Amino acid sequence: xxxxxxxxxxxxxxxxxxxxxxxxxxxxxxxxxxxxxxxxxxxxxxxxxxxxxxxxxxxxxxxxxxxxxxxxxxxxxxxxxxxxxxxxxxxxxxxxxxxxxxxxxxxxxxxxxxxxxxxxxxxxxxxxxxxxxx
Numbered sequence: 859x860x861x862x863x864x865x866x867x868x869x870x871x872x873x874x875x876x877x878x879x880x881x882x883x884x885x886x887x888x889x890x891x892x893x894x895x896x897x898x899x900x901x902x903x904x905x906x907x908x909x910x911x912x913x914x915x916x917x918x919x920x921x922x923x924x925x926x927x928x929x930x931x932x933x934x935x936x937x938x939x940x941x942x943x944x945x946x947x948x949x950x951x952x953x954x955x956x957x958x959x960x961x962x963x964x965x966x967x968x969x970x971x972x973x974x975x976x977x978x979x980x981x982x983x984x985x986x987x988x989x990x991x992x
Contacts, residue, residue: 860930865889872910879905928965
C-alpha cells in the first residue's frame with residue numbers, strides 16, 4: 859500500500875510493499891528517522907525501513923494528525939520527479955480523460971507555479987487535472 863505524508867510544503871511517498879520512502883525527503887529526514895525508523899540507502903538513494911507497515915499501523919492516528927498521512931489508491935508514475943515541469947505548466951489540463959463520467963478523487967495536491975498556485979486533482983483511474991487557484 860502507498861501513503862503520502864506532508865509536513866509544511868514537503869510531501870513524501872511511503873511504499874509499504876517495498877519499504878521505501880521517497881519524494882521531498884531531505885527536509886523531512888529527521889521525521890523519517892525518528893517517527894518511521896528508516897535508514898538511508900545510499901546505493902538506491904531512498905530511505906528504507908523493514909517494518910513500515912507495522913509502524914504506520916501502530917502510529918496511524920499520530921501520523922495522520924501531525925503529518926496528514928493519506929492512503930494513495932492509484933499507482934502514480936513518478937509524480938515526484940515531475941515537480942519542476944508541473945510548476946511551469948499552464949492552466950490547461952495535464953491529462954484529460956476520454957470518458958466524461960463521474961470520477962472518484964484519489965488525492966489532491968497544491969503546487970506553487972511561477973504565476974500562482976495550481977491545484978492538481980488525481981483520480982483513481984490514473985488521470986489528473988490541473989486548475990489555477992490564484
